[in-house]
Amino acid sequence: MTAAVPGAPVLDAHEIHVRFPLARDWRGRAVRHAHALNGVSLQVRRGEAFGIVGESGCGKSTLAAVLMGLLKPSEGELRRLPRADGRPADVQIVFQDPQSSLDPRLPAWKVIIEPLVAAGRGSVDRAALRARAEVLARQVGLRPEQLGRYVHEFSGGQRQRIAIARALATEPDVIVLDEPTSALDISVQAQILNLLRELRRAHGLTYVLISHNVSVVRHLCDRVAVMYLGQVVEQGPAAQVLESPRHPYTRELLDAVPRLDRPWPEDELAPPAELPGNAVLPQGCFFRGRCPWATTGCDRPQVLLARPDAPLHAYRCHVAGTR
Numbered sequence: 001m002t003a004a005v006p007g008a009p010v011l012d013a014h015e016i017h018v019r020f021p022l023a024r025d026w027r028g029r030a031v032r033h034a035h036a037l038n039g040v041s042l043q044v045r046r047g048e049a050f051g052i053v054g055e056s057g058c059g060k061s062t063l064a065a066v067l068m069g070l071l072k073p074s075e076g077e078l079r080r081l082p083r084a085d086g087r088p089a090d091v092q093i094v095f096q097d098p099q100s101s102l103d104p105r106l107p108a109w110k111v112i113i114e115p116l117v118a119a120g121r122g123s124v125d126r127a128a129l130r131a132r133a134e135v136l137a138r139q140v141g142l143r144p145e146q147l148g149r150y151v152h153e154f155s156g157g158q159r160q161r162i163a164i165a166r167a168l169a170t171e172p173d174v175i176v177l178d179e180p181t182s183a184l185d186i187s188v189q190a191q192i193l194n195l196l197r198e199l200r201r202a203h204g205l206t207y208v209l210i211s212h213n214v215s216v217v218r219h220l221c222d223r224v225a226v227m228y229l230g231q232v233v234e235q236g237p238a239a240q241v242l243e244s245p246r247h248p249y250t251r252e253l254l255d256a257v258p259r260l261d262r263p264w265p266e267d268e269l270a271p272p273a274e275l276p277g278n279a280v281l282p283q284g285c286f287f288r289g290r291c292p293w294a295t296t297g298c299d300r301p302q303v304l305l306a307r308p309d310a311p312l313h314a315y316r317c318h319v320a321g322t323r
């Protein structure tokens, strides 16, 4: 179905910058910007689950919009591997809140096959479309006889199942999951994560999973990138990054996750320090003002350095390798 270049990335983001205008002068020229992405390079390979983790405002959803082709970078380039029909790789998305991302005026079965129809790839036959919606519904654990209902008539977890069925409809090359469980009840979160895992196993799907929740990424991802202030500060195989973090920010992020084997002490319940504003970017290392290791040399911009003993694991810190 897709052009076969073995091992070639489906999505290849190269030095992506995104700036949003915050204020304009009397001529309408932007004079202040939010620097949402500041040189993000990453590759998503077919069949992998790639996690993107970082705290609120670090640029995760902006990156999702770029990967989807919905937002043009201010600088840099996103390459999407061409499919056999010459069109760029098909990327679908599941948003955090299915209530607001799904059309309330359509019955569930029409919501599910909407992307197929929009892409001009659906059958024109209503019965065939309905049958396709029923197949997709079964795949995500919904009963086909429920599909005449409207989105508001489903529970939160069921709504997210509808959103997932919809993302599957075009048999996309990549599914971007932007905080797919953070609007759900804790009991339902695990069900949706397990569903995503099963679907990937059954259909060989490729995921980009975005979350501020490290546990979610740990549950589902093969590789992970950690973002801070619109940059990737650490990336590599999930086991290496999450079990042996090198960058001081990743360490802070992981320390903030309560674990069953290591309960959160009362006096550590304070939330992590605030992300600095992105209207004026720090000089040198972006994390410097908050870093316990800050020293000479941190006033220079940091590049990603490969870990000598595990070269797929890289971190943007000249001190980390010496600790």
Ligand SMILES: Nc1ncnc2c1ncn2[C@@H]1O[C@H](COP(=O)(O)OP(=O)(O)OP(=O)(O)O)[C@@H](O)[C@H]1O
Pocket: 020, 021, 034, 035, 036, 054, 055, 056, 057, 058, 059, 060, 061, 062, 063, 212, 278
């Ligand atoms: N349309 C916009 N106009 C101006 N600034 C924006 C716009 N969209 C995003 N930003 C800014 O870009 C930065 C990154 O936002 P983004 O939504 O990508 O963060 P995020 O990591 O997804 O956060 P969250 O975890 O809260 O969803 C933030 O500072 C945000 O305020």
Ligand SMILES: [Mg+2]
Pocket: 060, 061, 062
């Ligand atoms: Mg977001």
